[in-house]
Amino acid sequence: MTRPQNWGLDVSRRSLVGAALGAVLTVPTYQVLAASSKRPLLPRPQPLPPGRMLTAQRGRFPFLLQGDGGYGYNGSSPGPLIRVRRGEKFRVRVANALPVETTFHWHGLVAPTVFDGQPQNPLAPGEEREIAFPIVQRASMNWYHPHPHGNSAEQAWHGLGGLFIIEDEEEAALGLPSGEDELFLTLRDIELGPLDKILYPADADGTEGRIPMINGVVYPRVLLRNRQIRVRILNAANARAFNLTADAGMTLIGNDGGLLEAPVAIERVMMGPAERIDLILDLRHVAPGGIVVLKDPAFSEPLLQIEVVEGAADPWEIPSRLSTIEKLVHEGDEPDRLFTFQGQSMINGQSFEPKRIDFATPLGKVERWRFRAARGGPHPIHIHGTHFQLLERRVERERIEPWERGWKDTFQLVHAEQIDILIRFNEYEGGYLLHCHKLEHEDGGIMLNFAVGKDPEKALALARSEAMFGSVPLCSPT
Ligand code: C2O
Ligand code: CU
Numbered sequence: 001m002t003r004p005q006n007w008g009l010d011v012s013r014r015s016l017v018g019a020a021l022g023a024v025l026t027v028p029t030y031q032v033l034a035a036s037s038k039r040p041l042l043p044r045p046q047p048l049p050p051g052r053m054l055t056a057q058r059g060r061f062p063f064l065l066q067g068d069g070g071y072g073y074n075g076s077s078p079g080p081l082i083r084v085r086r087g088e089k090f091r092v093r094v095a096n097a098l099p100v101e102t103t104f105h106w107h108g109l110v111a112p113t114v115f116d117g118q119p120q121n122p123l124a125p126g127e128e129r130e131i132a133f134p135i136v137q138r139a140s141m142n143w144y145h146p147h148p149h150g151n152s153a154e155q156a157w158h159g160l161g162g163l164f165i166i167e168d169e170e171e172a173a174l175g176l177p178s179g180e181d182e183l184f185l186t187l188r189d190i191e192l193g194p195l196d197k198i199l200y201p202a203d204a205d206g207t208e209g210r211i212p213m214i215n216g217v218v219y220p221r222v223l224l225r226n227r228q229i230r231v232r233i234l235n236a237a238n239a240r241a242f243n244l245t246a247d248a249g250m251t252l253i254g255n256d257g258g259l260l261e262a263p264v265a266i267e268r269v270m271m272g273p274a275e276r277i278d279l280i281l282d283l284r285h286v287a288p289g290g291i292v293v294l295k296d297p298a299f300s301e302p303l304l305q306i307e308v309v310e311g312a313a314d315p316w317e318i319p320s321r322l323s324t325i326e327k328l329v330h331e332g333d334e335p336d337r338l339f340t341f342q343g344q345s346m347i348n349g350q351s352f353e354p355k356r357i358d359f360a361t362p363l364g365k366v367e368r369w370r371f372r373a374a375r376g377g378p379h380p381i382h383i384h385g386t387h388f389q390l391l392e393r394r395v396e397r398e399r400i401e402p403w404e405r406g407w408k409d410t411f412q413l414v415h416a417e418q419i420d421i422l423i424r425f426n427e428y429e430g431g432y433l434l435h436c437h438k439l440e441h442e443d444g445g446i447m448l449n450f451a452v453g454k455d456p457e458k459a460l461a462l463a464r465s466e467a468m469f470g471s472v473p474l475c476s477p478t
Contacts (some may be wrong), residue, residue: 034219034301040190042304043222045163045184048080048092053128054104056146057097059159061198061216069198070159071098073144077216078186078236079162080343082144086168091132096123101148104131104156106164106346107274108142108256108409110385113430118384119149120354120431136427137387138323139171140258141232141276149354153238153439157200157207161186161214161236170323171259177280177316183222185214187271187303190236204344205376206239206438212296212303219301225311226288228318229281235271239438241378241412242271243302246281248292251318254278257387257407259323264402272380272412274437277319277403281306285313325406328389328422330365335370335420337361341413341436343376351445357431357463358448360456366424377415379446380437385430388423410437429453431463 033039043062048054052074059072072160073079084090094104101124105117114121115133123129142164146155163184176182189209191199201207214220230253235242249265256276269277286292288310293302338348345351350358361367368391373379387407391401395417404411413419425432435447453459 028472034080039219039221039305040217042222043197043215043217045078045081045186045215046076048074048082049254052080053093053095054079054144055095055097056102056104056155056160061213062158063196063213063216063218069196071155072159073162077161079144079160079161081162081184082164084166086135086138086166089132089134091130093128093130094123095128096125096439098155099125100151101125102131102151103147103371104348105147106142106144107382108140108276108443109135109164110137112428113432116384116433117144117147118431118433119147120168122148123375133168137166137256139168140166140254140256141234141278142166142256143186143234143236143274143276145236150443153202153207153443154200156236156439157190157238158198161188163234166258174259175317176253176320177228181225181316182230183224183232185231185233185304186216186236187233187242188213188235189240190218202440203239204440204444206440208237208240212299214304219303219305220392221305221307223307223309224283224310226283226286227311227314228316229283230278231281232276232278233271234276235273239273239440240298241273242296242303243298243381244269244271244294244296246292246294248286248306249282251280251282252277252402253280253318253322255403255406256409256436260402261320261323261325263318266402268325269403270401272378272410272437273439274380274382274410275403283308288348314341328424330366330368330422334368336367338370338372339434340372340374341376341379341446342374342383344441345446347434347446347448350448352435352442352447352449353450356449357460358450359455360451360460360463361425362456363425363429363452363454369421371413371419371421373415374415375415375440377413379419379441379465380410381412381413382410382435382437383423384433385428385452386423386425388421391420391422394418425452429459429462452464 059070101122103117145161191209193199216318245268252266286308290308292306294304295302392406435442451459453465
């Protein structure tokens with residue numbers, strides 16, 4: 001098992017420290033540590049070694065006093081970081097060592113239906129499967145997580161999730177901060193009971209925890225040099241949106257689908273569940289010994305404390321032009337499809353049925369899709385297997401935020417809003433999912449199946465025959 005570096009206090013020693021502090025102050029350990037200079041060090045995610053299997057199993061969180069409350073991929077939460085290059089074939093053997101069904105979904109990846117880890121194609125306890133598909137998309141930060149029918153929320157809450165990085169030549173040529181100057185942050189929230197055991201207070205309207213966690217650690221700190229730092233953030237929470245600010249300059253350079261066209265300075269960013277952002281945090285003007293914090297007003301203590309140390313002169317230059325983004329175009333203002341999100345369980349008056357395929361959309365054609373939140377927002381809406389562009393937002397906020405530009409795969413629809421997107425599927429005919437990424441809403445039925453095909457009618461018939469699901473052979477366990 002690979003252990004993240006920088007554990008900070010070792011688990012057993014922390015237990016003693018925690019027990020002693022807890023006994024005297026009757027305040028949870030993490031709260032005491034958050035307010036002190038003794039915050040645990042932020043673990044950096046460890047890469048999945050080539051050829052290694054990815055197993056969903058019971059796991060450990062660095063902060064847990066008892067190791068039995070969590071799940072993790074290869075025993076850790078977040079799981080190992082997967083890194084691939086555009087054009088290469090991604091291959092991994094996945095295994096389910098949980099006592100219940102699960103799936104491995106590659107969020108943000110353009111993948112053939114049979115490898116997409118959809119609920120129709122579960123892995124039973126003890127089963128293994130070989131995943132293999134080519135990486136056909138640009139550099140971006142994606143992630144993998146469970147997607148079993150009706151049980152995604154519980155599994156993700158207990159810790160299943162990991163980052164999936166795609167690199168390409170365009171991005172490499174930019175010379176963005178890397179190595180020690182690149183930080184991967186998986187944000188989420190949690191509830192802990194006695195002895196820091198994970199509690200899951202399931203709420204059909206989206207479970208939120210009172211305790212923030214980054215890379216599996218509650219209220220961590222990190223040492224960084226006084227340079228420009230590339231910070232790549234995933235909101236892996238079940239339902240919470242994070243509203244982030246930092247007391248150093250933040251420049252947004254990318255989001256779900258990769259780099260934006262040009263960097264843009266921002267003061268805050270709002271991230272719904274499953275959204276990603278890529279930014280440059282400028283620490284060049286912070287004196288060594290200084291502290292910079294990442295904050296969310298929902299929490300009294302900063303989520304992350306950055307302790308700035310002296311480094312050799314900043315070697316990074318952020319180009320003023322990052323990429324070129326094709327602008328999708330569509331004739332006319334009328335939407336091709338309308339999706340109304342209702343309460344905690346329905347889209348257009350219907351709850352998810354694994355076997356019901358609602359419509360088919362033509363491969364290669366740009367469509368305009370309209371989303372409305374009738375009740376129960378905000379809904380972070382996610383569509384599998386492609387990227388799209390937000391065109392307009394009406395009613396509440398009216399505007400498309402800087403972090404909603406470029407290519408997206410998930411966006412936040414708040415109560416009473418209407419958002420139009422332009423979308424196109426370029427690669428695979430097959431079965432796709434559209435759903436709310438508040439995981440309890442997803443499990444509750446705010447999800448639908450649709451098909452993509454050169455001939456939509458045929459695609460619909462094929463999808464309805466179920467020929468596209470469950471056809472991946474299982475491997476015999478090794
Ligand atoms: Cu991140 Cu269908 O999920
Ligand atoms: Cu929702």
